[in-house]
Structure formats: structure tokens, C-alpha cells
Amino acid sequence: MDFFFYIAVIVGMYYLYEAYNSKKKYKIKERELRVEEKRIELEKLRLEKGLSSSETQDVEATKEER
Numbered sequence: 001m002d003f004f005f006y007i008a009v010i011v012g013m014y015y016l017y018e019a020y021n022s023k024k025k026y027k028i029k030e031r032e033l034r035v036e037e038k039r040i041e042l043e044k045l046r047l048e049k050g051l052s053s054s055e056t057q058d059v060e061a062t063k064e065e066r
Helices: 003-049 053-065
Strands: none
Touching: none
């Protein structure tokens, strides 16, 4: 086989690896945004019910003590 063929295979494998890495990074970023969105929705619900963040921390602390 030709030397050019081996170079082409190596370059192709490199591009596939880089595509895989960028896909992983995209999925991680997507999950982080989804978690942030859920955190904001939870904070909205807490504010609608009239609980401040300090009160929710007190409630969480009592749950941990049990």
C-alpha cells in the first residue's frame, strides 16, 4: 500500500475522534443547561409558595438530621 493511504487513514481517524469529543462536550453542556433550567423552576416554585432560601435550607438541614 501507498504511504499516502496510511496518512489518509490516520487523518480520518483523527477527525472521527475529534467529532466524538465535540459530541461529548455538547451533550455535557446540554445536561448542564437542563439542570440549570430545573433549578430555576424549583426556585420559582419556592418563591411562589413564599419560602425564602434560608427557610428551605433550614428544612433541608432538619431532613439531614433525621
